Amino acid sequence: MAQEIEIEFKNLLSEKEYYKLYTHLSFETVDRIEQTNYYFETEDLKLRNKGAALRVRQKNDTWTVTLKEPHPDGLLETHDQLSKETADLWINDQISDAPNVDNQLNKLGISTSDLRYIGFLTTHRKEREYKDTLIVLDHSFYYDESDYELELEASSKQQGEKVFDELLSTYHIPKRQTENKIKRFYQAKLKSE
Template sequence: MSQEIEIEFKNLLTEEEFTRLSNRLSFDTVELIEQTNYYFETKNLQLRAQGSALRIRKKDNQWTLTLKQPHSEGLLETHASLTAEEANLWIQNKPVDKPDIVQQLKGLGVKSKDLIYLGSLTTRRKEMEYQGTTVVLDHSLYYGREDYELEIEAASVQQGQQVIKQLLEELNIPKRETDNKIKRFYQAKLQSE
């Protein structure tokens, strides 16, 4: 089973703040990665009610199914590789069972046959190592919206908090309560209906 604990800190940015941060950390020399997340949920939002989310991510022609669940130090992520054909079946609401994901879903009281495809979110991402963390700048597009985000991925809560605080203070960027991408996606989807 492929699992990991994700410890990350996020802050939404204006386009101008995004550009300033990109210039400050010399992100212009970093490769741009484009990835698309395809989100799934039950009709009665069982995953969301438990603070969980299920997505397929296409990145570098690789397809990965990921279940995110709350964990005391961040998020527990369970991953399973998919072929392009399997991913397309999922998007057509014909989920292909992956044992590790099925097991975790069962613990949440969710059956894969009850999952439906909700839509997608595309992110243009740049990332680099910085002070023992990974600093990520994301420009995301979904439901006719776009947003800019700073994300810090760290090995510990303390380290992540220290780096994001330092960067925000140094560039005079206000700390903003920032929902994760899936929550922002849900809000946009609900407002578009």
């Protein structure tokens, strides 16, 4: 099955902090990636109530549906690749052709027929290797909001936490409680309604 444990650390940044990291860590030499997350949920928020999230991500010419669930070491991610045509059907609430994700949703007691498309978030992303981790600078846009974020992905929680804390300390960036993108998206959605 197409699954992985994602171990990542996140911190929202001010625009000034974002550009400080951008410059000091030479992100200008890295190509920008544009990706759009299309989010799905049930009317009664079953995914959210289980701490899970479901998205279809468009990145370049690829479309991937990902279910994220809580896991003791981070997040359990389950993936399926979709064609553009199938992704378009998903966005029009005609959900099909995702056997790995379907299997996990069934374990959560959630039927794909209950899922609805709820909106999208677009991110301009820069990534680079840093001390055996991957650091990511994101500038995301959703509803009338935009934000800046630092993410760090690591192969172990201990190593990731060490590098993340050193990075924040070196650049004098306060550690902030940072919700994931879908939670920030939901907050903006509620404000817009």
